[in-house]
Amino acid sequence: YKMGFTTDLGENDVIFGGEKKLYKAILELKERYQPAAVFVYATCVTALIGDDVDAVCKAAAEKIGIPVVPVIAPGFIGSKNLGNRFGGEALLEYVVGTAEPEHTTPYDINLIGEYNIAGEMWGVTPLLEKLGIRILSKITGDARYNEIRYAHRAKLNVMICSRALLNMARKMEERYNIPYIEESFYGIDDMNRCLRNIAAKLGDTDLQERTEKLIAEETAALDLALAPYRAR
Structure with missing residues (x-):
């Protein structure tokens, strides 16, 4: 139910930036797999070269019509716990509260x-x-x-x-x-x-x-x- 992909940055991408490659990859994923949403995890390299992952995700979401959620936790920022914390904040900002359940119970x-x-x-x-x-x-x-x-x-x-x-x-x-x-x-x-x-x-x-x-x-x-x- 979950799949992971990489943009496979090369030397030229590190020099000139990987934003176009990321945008193209998101569009291709939507066409091939029809996911409910796409989550984009920044890596150490994209953080170091300054790729604007937020802007790419926003543009891609407008193009393909599904949520594209940026998770800005390059290399999961040191410890696993800190990376998970930033992941949780991404869920709060972009996901939690965007839909209603069919029904609720007191439990x-x-x-x-x-x-x-x-x-x-x-x-x-x-x-x-x-x-x-x-x-x-x-x-x-x-x-x-x-x-x-x-x-x-x-x-x-x-x-x-x-x-x-x-x-x-x-x-x-x-x-x-x-x-x-x-x-x-x-x-x-x-x-x-x-x-x-x-x-x-x-x-x-x-x-x-x-x-x-x-x-x-x-x-x-x-x-x-x-x-x-x-x-x-």
């Missing part, structure tokens, strides 16, 4: 800073679904462009990697009045605490009761599965 949440690198979300999502908690947007693991567009309608932001995108959660609280909590999915205690805190923050007594019941059931099942290993 809509966003997961921010969750990248599903090892597929861990595939184990967490069923637990939330059992409680009737809907993940409105995932930023950015398994994300879809249109989901992120209506992330501003969530009732709660759940931060999983706070260092990287905490600024995004704070700004969404300022702009859209969405509270946030900082949680972890790793380990039994953290997972149980996360479920309890989500239920408490959503403010539904029935949900809190169902959460305690689910935790008891899942913990019992896990203890049974681990019993043969603990006996060794």
